[in-house]
Amino acid sequence: ADTTATLPETAPPLPTERPAGRPFDPPEELGRLRERQPLSRLTFADGHVGWLATGHAVVRAVIADRRFSSRQELMRSPIPGTAATGPVPPAPPGMFINMDAPDHTRYRRLLTGAFTVRRMRRLTARVEEITAEHLDALERQGPTADLVQAYAQPIPALVICELLGVPAADRASFQDHATTMNDNNATPEEGYAAFGAVQAYLGELVSAKRSAPTDDLLSDLTTTDLTDEELAVIGALLLSAGLDTTANMIALGAFALLCHPAQFAALRTDPGIAGRAVEELLRYLSVAHTGVRVALEDVELDGHRIAAGDAVAVSVMAANRDPAKFPDPDVLDLRRNASGHVSFGHGIHQCLGQQLARVEMGVALPALAVRFPALRLAVAAGDVPLRTDSDIYGVHRLPVTWDGGDR
Numbered sequence: 001a002d003t004t005a006t007l008p009e010t011a012p013p014l015p016t017e018r019p020a021g022r023p024f025d026p027p028e029e030l031g032r033l034r035e036r037q038p039l040s041r042l043t044f045a046d047g048h049v050g051w052l053a054t055g056h057a058v059v060r061a062v063i064a065d066r067r068f069s070s071r072q073e074l075m076r077s078p079i080p081g082t083a084a085t086g087p088v089p090p091a092p093p094g095m096f097i098n099m100d101a102p103d104h105t106r107y108r109r110l111l112t113g114a115f116t117v118r119r120m121r122r123l124t125a126r127v128e129e130i131t132a133e134h135l136d137a138l139e140r141q142g143p144t145a146d147l148v149q150a151y152a153q154p155i156p157a158l159v160i161c162e163l164l165g166v167p168a169a170d171r172a173s174f175q176d177h178a179t180t181m182n183d184n185n186a187t188p189e190e191g192y193a194a195f196g197a198v199q200a201y202l203g204e205l206v207s208a209k210r211s212a213p214t215d216d217l218l219s220d221l222t223t224t225d226l227t228d229e230e231l232a233v234i235g236a237l238l239l240s241a242g243l244d245t246t247a248n249m250i251a252l253g254a255f256a257l258l259c260h261p262a263q264f265a266a267l268r269t270d271p272g273i274a275g276r277a278v279e280e281l282l283r284y285l286s287v288a289h290t291g292v293r294v295a296l297e298d299v300e301l302d303g304h305r306i307a308a309g310d311a312v313a314v315s316v317m318a319a320n321r322d323p324a325k326f327p328d329p330d331v332l333d334l335r336r337n338a339s340g341h342v343s344f345g346h347g348i349h350q351c352l353g354q355q356l357a358r359v360e361m362g363v364a365l366p367a368l369a370v371r372f373p374a375l376r377l378a379v380a381a382g383d384v385p386l387r388t389d390s391d392i393y394g395v396h397r398l399p400v401t402w403d404g405g406d407r
């Protein structure tokens with residue numbers, strides 16, 4: 001039924017407050033909205049009244065539908081309190097996450113071709129080595145440590161450096177820039193500056209690879225018709241998309257597991273569940289919690305008429321907790337079948353690095369449980385600082401200890 005006639009003139013802003021004491025659960029208002037109206041009106045940060053998709057089926061329908069655009073010059077932030085942005089220029093050549101087909105298609109095809117079976121196999125071996133090195137370092141550093149600094153951040157950062165062929169010594173500066181790029185408190189200028197710094201560095205690296213190729217993705221891509229400028233942007237995109245996301249999945253995943261000790265133990269005693277556990281943690285945690293699309297034409301969806309130009313916020317975390325798709329959605333159950341979650345998106349932009357991310361999580365989290373069976377939080381769960389101010393949810397720090405009598 002067309003419900004547009006009954007809609008209020010004003011629409012609420014995006015609910016962002018998570019329930020007190022339940023850091024892994026989405027804002028409760030998102031659940032109420034999903035129950036009442038899986039597609040509802042929403043006021044964006046700049047005052048634009050658009051839409052919010054919270055139901056699993058509607059979320060998938062929006063992100064699978066090419067009538068909804070990813071072009072950044074059309075985008076608006078749904079997150080209240082984010083710095084108001086002026087007009088945004090179109091994506092630079094290479095920034096295909098912010099392009100529609102067919103511009104997106106050409107880049108996506110070249111990139112998919114560069115994630116070869118051989119490259120993935122080599123990266124998997126490196127993930128295992130890097131993880132083992134960091135477990136050793138943790139052990140030496142302990143019996144208390146910040147798991148974010150000592151484990152969750154360096155592993156994905158070193159893996160991306162390996163993928164791109166970036167010297168490991170340069171990873172610290174990338175880390176800071178990547179955090180700035182996803183920080184809602186950073187001004188757009190700061191965001192662009194961080195991205196620009198990474199891009200400038202990678203530009204030099206790409207021309208070095210052109211004259212002296214090494215065995216990595218950037219060197220491979222120099223044999224295509226992509227320009228140095230495009231390659232630098234693609235490298236910066238891979239860094240910004242693959243670093244914070246994976247790091248926060250590892251850190252927030254460890255936090256969730258330490259709050260569910262039986263499940264943490266299961267990861268150690270039953271290594272066969274690792275694959276399912278990774279999918280379930282992706283579903284349950286939904287670190288990339290909210291996406292945005294813009295209607296290019298009028299679209300009838302779920303009984304509503306979305307007008308051309310309307311922005312649609314897509315709540316990944318609400319979709320992943322939809323009881324119509326996942327029974328007992330608020331229960332973390334590493335043995336459940338969580339496939340169908342939208343944590344990597346869906347449709348043409350579905351995460352390019354998902355295979356690699358799965359390998360990283362599937363190695364790093366079980367390895368932690370095996371090496372540190374007595375791992376526990378070193379502070380009260382309520383004192384773990386949460387990333388409530390970022391496009392990527394997670395924890396700023398995760399103080400852990402493994403010393404003590406509970407072994």
Ligand code: HEM
Nearest residue numbers: 096097241242245246249288343344345349351352353357
């Ligand atoms: C796209 C999540 C790891 C590279 C996406 C999208 C999501 C996502 C939700 C879709 C965005 C959209 O529709 O606009 C995640 C999560 C990760 C992860 C949760 C970790 C657990 C990675 C890694 C890499 C990567 C490790 C790089 C090696 C990309 C790229 C895109 C993308 C390049 C854009 C794809 C396109 O537009 O065709 N990711 N990602 N991601 N991701 Fe990931």
